[in-house]
Amino acid sequence: MSELDPELRLRLVVNDLVAFSKLCPAIKIGHAVQYAEGWTVASGPEASGIFRAERPRFIIECFACGRPDWYEEILFDPDDPDDRLIVNLEYLTAEDYAIDLHKAPSLTRSAKVKKAMFLPGFAQGTGGLIIDRRFAFLRDAYRDENRKEGLRQNLLAAIAAGIPAAAESRVLAGPIPADAPERFWVSIFSYERDYQPVVQDLAAFHRDRPLLALIAAGKSSEPFLDAWKRADRPFPAIALPFLTQETWDEVILASDFAIVRGEESLARAALSGRPFLWHAYRLEDDYQLVKVRALIDRMRPFFGSEDFSAIERAFITFNDRRIDSNNAKGADEGLDVFLERLSKPKRKQGSLETGFEAWSQSLFDLGNLARGLLTFIRDFE
Amino acid sequence: MNPPLQRLSKRILYSQEDIMLVTSQLKVGVVFKSGNDILVVQRMLGQKGGRGALVTKLRVKNLLTGQTADLGLDAGEKFADVDLDHLKMKLSYVDGDNYVFLEQTSYEQYEISKDDMGDNVNYITPDDDVEVEVTFYEGKPVGIELPISVDRVITYCEPGVKGDTSGKTTKPATLDTGFVVNVPLFCDIGTKIKLDTRDGSFIERANK
Numbered sequence: 001m002s003e004l005d006p007e008l009r010l011r012l013v014v015n016d017l018v019a020f021s022k023l024c025p026a027i028k029i030g031h032a033v034q035y036a037e038g039w040t041v042a043s044g045p046e047a048s049g050i051f052r053a054e055r056p057r058f059i060i061e062c063f064a065c066g067r068p069d070w071y072e073e074i075l076f077d078p079d080d081p082d083d084r085l086i087v088n089l090e091y092l093t094a095e096d097y098a099i100d101l102h103k104a105p106s107l108t109r110s111a112k113v114k115k116a117m118f119l120p121g122f123a124q125g126t127g128g129l130i131i132d133r134r135f136a137f138l139r140d141a142y143r144d145e146n147r148k149e150g151l152r153q154n155l156l157a158a159i160a161a162g163i164p165a166a167a168e169s170r171v172l173a174g175p176i177p178a179d180a181p182e183r184f185w186v187s188i189f190s191y192e193r194d195y196q197p198v199v200q201d202l203a204a205f206h207r208d209r210p211l212l213a214l215i216a217a218g219k220s221s222e223p224f225l226d227a228w229k230r231a232d233r234p235f236p237a238i239a240l241p242f243l244t245q246e247t248w249d250e251v252i253l254a255s256d257f258a259i260v261r262g263e264e265s266l267a268r269a270a271l272s273g274r275p276f277l278w279h280a281y282r283l284e285d286d287y288q289l290v291k292v293r294a295l296i297d298r299m300r301p302f303f304g305s306e307d308f309s310a311i312e313r314a315f316i317t318f319n320d321r322r323i324d325s326n327n328a329k330g331a332d333e334g335l336d337v338f339l340e341r342l343s344k345p346k347r348k349q350g351s352l353e354t355g356f357e358a359w360s361q362s363l364f365d366l367g368n369l370a371r372g373l374l375t376f377i378r379d380f381e
Numbered sequence: 382m383n384p385p386l387q388r389l390s391k392r393i394l395y396s397q398e399d400i401m402l403v404t405s406q407l408k409v410g411v412v413f414k415s416g417n418d419i420l421v422v423q424r425m426l427g428q429k430g431g432r433g434a435l436v437t438k439l440r441v442k443n444l445l446t447g448q449t450a451d452l453g454l455d456a457g458e459k460f461a462d463v464d465l466d467h468l469k470m471k472l473s474y475v476d477g478d479n480y481v482f483l484e485q486t487s488y489e490q491y492e493i494s495k496d497d498m499g500d501n502v503n504y505i506t507p508d509d510d511v512e513v514e515v516t517f518y519e520g521k522p523v524g525i526e527l528p529i530s531v532d533r534v535i536t537y538c539e540p541g542v543k544g545d546t547s548g549k550t551t552k553p554a555t556l557d558t559g560f561v562v563n564v565p566l567f568c569d570i571g572t573k574i575k576l577d578t579r580d581g582s583f584i585e586r587a588n589k
Contacts, residue, residue, distance in 0.1 A: 064436070064455030088455050090436060097429040101436060104453035109401070109461045111416025117436065117453040 001370045002038055003132055008374075011040040011050070013071060022242055045070040058377050059086045076110050085380045086115040087373065092129075092263040094294040099125035103376065118376060120263075120369050122270065122298045127373065128366035129267045135249055136364075139272060142253045152181040152254050155247075163241050177212065177236050184209050184343075187255040188224050189216035189248075189265055190279035195227035198259075201336045203234035209343050213237040214251055220261070220279075252276075257342055259318075266295075273360035275342055275352060277335070280319050292319045302362070303355035307341065310352075314338040401459040404437055408579045409499045410526040412444070412516055414461040419444040421516075421524045423499030425580055426451065442497065444523055466517040467526075474507045482515055482522070491515060491522045499524065503560035504531045504578050527578045532587040533557055534573050541569035551583070 001008055014020045021027040026036040032046035042050060048070045056075065061067065067075065075084065088106065090098075098121035106115035120127045141147055156176060177183070186202060205211060213228075215221050215237055228237055243251065245264070252258050252268045260269040261279040269276035278295060280288035296315050300308055313334035341352050402413050412421045424440035435456045442449045470482040470491065478495040480502070493515070495502060504527055505511060514526045538554035551563035556576075564574060564583050573587040 061455075064457050066457045088436075088453075090455075091430065093429075095429065097427070097436075097438075101429070101438060101453045104438070105450065106453050106455070107415040107420075107458065107460070109415060109459055111418070115458070117455075 001374055004368075004371055004374055006038075009040070010038075011042060011056070013047075013068065014041055014043045015068065017041075017043050023245060025244065044068075048074060055080055055082070055084070057082065057084050058380070059084065060373070061086050061088045063091050064088050075113060076108075078110075080112065082112070084113050085377065086113060087118045087377065088115065089373070090117060090119045092120045092267060093291055094122045094298045095291060096123075096294070099123055102126045114380070116376075118373055120267070122295070122363060122366075124366065126366070127369045129271060129363055129369055131271065131364060131368040132370070134246065135253075135268070135271070138250055138253050143273065148254075149181040152185070155250055155254055156180060158247065159238075159240060159243070159251075162243075162247075175236070176238060177210075179210070180212050180236070183212040183236075184257070185212050185214060185255040187214045187216065187251050187258045187260075188220055189218060190220040190259050190261045191281065192219045192223055193279070195220070195224040196230070198335060199224070199227040199231045199234070201339055203231060204336065205339045205343055206235040211235050214255070215239045216248065216251075217242045220259075257339075271360050271363055273357040275338075275356050277314055277318055277338070282321060286321055288319055289316065292316060299355070299359050302351070302359040304351040307350055307352045307355060310334070310337045310341055401461065403460075404454045404456050404458050405435070407437065407439065407454070408526075408529075409501050410514075410516060410524040412463050412465055412518060412523060414463045418446075419463055419518060421497070421499075423449065423496070423524075425500060428580065430456075440499070444518055463518065466520075467514045468517065469512045470515045471512055472505050472507050472509065482513070482525070485512070493522050493525065497522075497524055500581070501525055501527055501578070503556075503558050503581065504533070504576065506558055529578060530575050530584055531578055532573055532575055533560075535564065535568055535570055537570060538564065538568060541572070542566040 002010060017027055017029050017031075020041075021029060024036055027041060028034055032042065032044050033050055034041050040050065045068070051071065051074045055077075059075070075086075086106075086108065090101070098119040101117045102119040102121065102125060104117045106117055108115050118127050120129060122129075138151075141151060160176070184205070202211060202213065213224075213235060215224050217240055221239060225237070225239060228234070240251070248265070249268050252260065252265065253272050253274070255272075255274060258265075258269050258272070258274060258276040259279060260266050260276055262281060266278050269278070278292065280292050282288050283291075292315050296308075296312050299311065303311060314337070315334070317334035341349060402411070407413065407422050409422050409425060412419060414420070420441040420443055422439055423442050426438040426440060428435045428437045430436050437454050437456070438451065439454065440449055440451050468484055468491075470484050473481045473483040473490065475481070476492070479492045480495065480498050482491045482493065483489075484491070501524075505513065511528075511531065513528075515522050516524050516526060533556040535554045536557050539552055550566055552566055552568075553561050554564040554568060555561050560581065562576065562581050562583060564572075568574065568586070575584040575587045576582070577584050
């Protein structure tokens with residue numbers, strides 16, 4: 001939003017500065033009010049003064065995360081005569097309810113505090129996905145095969161430069177091969193799971209086509225590297241340090257195949273135009289499978305039936321808790337077919353390569369979520 | 382003239398401190414306040430979400446203007462209490478589009494339109510011997526609140542499948558109120574089931 005309108009004054013209310021500082025390294029811990037990246041960042045009741053001095057008029061509430069008590073007092077101050085609008089920016093989902101609830105009116109206890117829903121999504125009638133200029137520029141750059149290797153070389157150098165020398169042996173799970181930029185890059189960022197079958201599938205793939213695995217810091221790092229070590233390190237793997245969102249976005253764009261989790265990385269992988277596999281957050285009664293099916297149903301029109309079957313099988317088996325926990329062999333049954341099709345030269349991949357590209361273009365065509373949100377808020381004025 | 386209305390306790394819907402309702406406590410028949418508007422929930426249109434944060438879609442009627450609206454409410458929003466009266470009654474009969482309730486001590490009758498009954502029409506019939514709470518706002522009945530669960534009988538469904546007791550796979554079944562719900566495969570015509578009145582979901586097979 002700042003990119004779209006540099007005049008916009010955004011104030012972020014952050015409840016965990018330590019966590020936020022990892023995403024935004026300019027943040028100083030312990031400061032109630034500070035300025036970073038062009039935004040005012042407020043944390044804790046000590047920051048209430050700036051909101052009392054200049055009352056919030058448009059509030060973006062993410063995932064109905066709740067509002068701090070001190071903020072609530074300002075927002076619902078009965079002596080404030082002006083209207084204010086809360087937009088609840090919801091979780092990303094491919095389910096139909098995103099269309100149903102997008103821009104739906106909502107309520108608060110005050111007539112002065114209006115509220116509405118805003119849902120990101122993968123379909124017409126939703127708010128779409130965030131498409132910032134840098135990401136769109138890099139996506140185009142990585143699609144240019146003549147530039148790709150050079151960009152990858154620069155990316156690896158930037159990542160390596162960010163790793164303190166003392167930590168190098170711990171962070172790098174093996175030497176970076178000299179031919180790294182030419183290899184088939186697989187990035188891994190998921191929730192905890194048994195990675196043994198995945199490592200086996202990747203090892204089989206590696207025998208035909210050399211790969212490089214880039215393992216994101218986080219929940220999947222340890223299980224992946226454990227499985228990789230138990231398999232006697234069958235291919236080169238780099239355990240990445242915690243990266244900024246921008247660098248992680250670039251890793252996804254640089255990858256030939258990505259395993260991603262959650263929402264932000266899913267959105268980026270979907271927009272990348274590259275093949276990927278989504279690990280959904282596990283929900284009660286395996287409800288994540290409903291979300292996974294909804295997502296692949298959105299992808300279906302862009303693929304031939306055989307390719308889609310491979311994608312569908314991989315997505316479902318990867319997310320089916322029963323398969324993951326009860327049948328160690330089961331989890332790789334879908335992925336190996338998916339990978340086998342990816343191992344072919346691009347011109348022989350059929351709709352697998354073109355399908356992800358075409359789907360990502362359709363997502364770009366939905367428009368930038370940030371722009372849509374800004375327009376929605378301005379229409380309220 | 383209305384008979385004296387018995388003011389019932391506000392039950393557990395309201396916290397002791399601020400007398401607020403949160404979204405998760407809303408169900409068909411509950412009346413709440415948003416700004417100057419007095420709203421009654423007519424229909425629960427589904428709950429969706431991820432990672433525990435639910436968005437509830439519901440239809441409300443503004444008791445002051447008579448207008449209805451479909452809304453999306455997230456789980457954390459709070460709403461002010463409304464000064465309401467409640468009377469325990471039984472459904473006596475249905476007269477066209479009006480549901481007629483009988484107060485059990487004074488034998489006064491009160492009519493509530495089918496629209497104002499909302500989704501609650503799916504859960505009760507005049508044959509039931511069930512007391513419900515009729516909600517009054519400024520002396521007028523505006524809706525009813527049902528118990529969280531009710532028992533109903535299946536009048537039509539495909540034949541039951543023995544052995545499948547997981548409840549994971551379901552089939553549609555028509556109830557004696559005409560309402561169609563999803564039930565586990567083991568259910569059959571004549572099976573008595575316990576339903577959640579907040580969303581119409583099957584809870585369990587009811588005791589015969």
